[in-house]
Amino acid sequence: MGMKRFALLLCAEDSEYVKMKYGGYFGVFVRMLGEEGEAWDRFRVAAGEFPADDQIADYDGFVISGSCNDAHGDDPWICRLIALLQRLASLNKRILGICFGHQILGRALGGKTGRGRSGWDIGITTVHVSSSYKLFSSLKIPTTLSVIECHRDEIYELPSKAEVIGRSDKYGIEMFKYGDHILGIQGHPEYTKDILLHLIDRLVLRKLITDEFAEEMRSNVEEGEADREAWKRLCINFLKGGL
Numbered sequence: 001m002g003m004k005r006f007a008l009l010l011c012a013e014d015s016e017y018v019k020m021k022y023g024g025y026f027g028v029f030v031r032m033l034g035e036e037g038e039a040w041d042r043f044r045v046a047a048g049e050f051p052a053d054d055q056i057a058d059y060d061g062f063v064i065s066g067s068c069n070d071a072h073g074d075d076p077w078i079c080r081l082i083a084l085l086q087r088l089a090s091l092n093k094r095i096l097g098i099c100f101g102h103q104i105l106g107r108a109l110g111g112k113t114g115r116g117r118s119g120w121d122i123g124i125t126t127v128h129v130s131s132s133y134k135l136f137s138s139l140k141i142p143t144t145l146s147v148i149e150c151h152r153d154e155i156y157e158l159p160s161k162a163e164v165i166g167r168s169d170k171y172g173i174e175m176f177k178y179g180d181h182i183l184g185i186q187g188h189p190e191y192t193k194d195i196l197l198h199l200i201d202r203l204v205l206r207k208l209i210t211d212e213f214a215e216e217m218r219s220n221v222e223e224g225e226a227d228r229e230a231w232k233r234l235c236i237n238f239l240k241g242g243l
Contacts, residue, residue, distance in 0.1 A: 004060045005039045006239070009081065011046050011067035011100050017198050025065055025190075032190045032232050033063065033239060045081050056087070061094035061239045064101025066188060070153055071103035072113045082108045095182045096239050099151050102176075102184035109178055110159035116152050118170045120209060122200065122217040124224030125149045125187060127174045130165040135238060145227045147187030148196050154186070183238050189231030193221050 014024035022028045026042040034040055041059075043049050046067060051059070064085075069075060085108035088095055097105035103113045127145050129136055145166075155173045158164065166175025166185075174186045188196075200217055203209045209217075 003037060003039055004240070005041070005058055006033070006061045006063065007051060007059045008040065008042045009045045009062060009064045009084075009101070010042055011065050011069065011081070011104075013046065013068075015198070015202065018195065022195070028190050028195070029063060029065065033236055035236070035240075045084075046077055048077055048080075050080060050084060056091070056093070059093070061096065062088060063239070064095065064097040064104060066099035066101065066150075069100065070113075070115075071100055071107055072115075072153065078104070085109075089178070089182060092179070092181050094239055096235060097182075097184040098190065099149075099186060099188055100153075102186050103151075103153055103155055105178075105182060105184045106155040106158055106162070106173070106176065109162060109182070111162065112156040113153060114156055116154040116171065118154075120152045120213070121149045121168075121170055122151075122196075122203075122209070123149065123220035124226055125168050125170065125174075127166045127168050127187065129175065130163075132163070133165045133177060135234060136165075139230075139233055139237060141230055141234060142227075145230055146224060147185075147189060147231060148191040148193070148221075148226045149187045150191075150196060150199050151186065155184075183235075185231075185235075187231075189226075189228065189235055191226075192228075193226075196221055 008029050030040050043051055107113045124146050154171050158176055162176050162178045164173050164176050168174045176184045200214050204214045
């Protein structure tokens with residue numbers, strides 16, 4: 001068998017801090033998902049860099065990152081990404097969508113997305129998972145998982161073929177599956193607390209959140225702990241052949 005190949009569809013610009021400390025978000029994802037004997041490539045789709053049509057067959061799976069953009073927007077690169085995801089889905093390629101990636105997958109498959117009705121979700125959130133998903137039981141994943149979150153948009157509605165497999169007290173669609181080859185996760189299994197605290201500072205600087213709200217979110221982060229190892233096992237097993 002040949003070397004397995006995976007592609008990260010990068011939907012965000014790397015901050016200088018994340019580039020310096022983690023090798024950019026590509027480094028963050030490969031640190032969580034990459035294993036020996038694999039090849040990982042990055043496509044900066046937000047900058048118009050997409051895999052060529054004849055490259056798609058080379059990849060065993062695709063990961064879609066988070067973004068500062070809205071999944072309900074119509075920027076040219078977002079429309080192009082939706083078309084790519086529809087093609088990948090039709091080819092039964094394995095696709096893992098994270099945060100914006102989760103939302104854009106939901107939209108590409110025929111669902112509806114928009115500004116979150118419960119406002120920003122920043123910090124460590126408890127997700128209640130469904131026992132109907134085989135991978136949870138086979139990996140002995142607990143019925144609740146804590147995950148780092150940083151978003152203000154959500155999936156309002158999924159297409160009929162999709163199944164919600166994770167919910168939180170704040171948002172109803174924290175995770176979904178579509179067939180056995182597509183998985184969306186609203187949270188950020190790949191984030192460290194350090195990355196999230198850095199993002200909170202950036203949101204304050206951009207005046208997207210207030211100083212008071214930021215301080216409350218920092219306390220939430222420092223007091224909680226995400227189940228990063230469980231998320232890592234889940235994401236790796238899904239991307240590389242789980243049910």
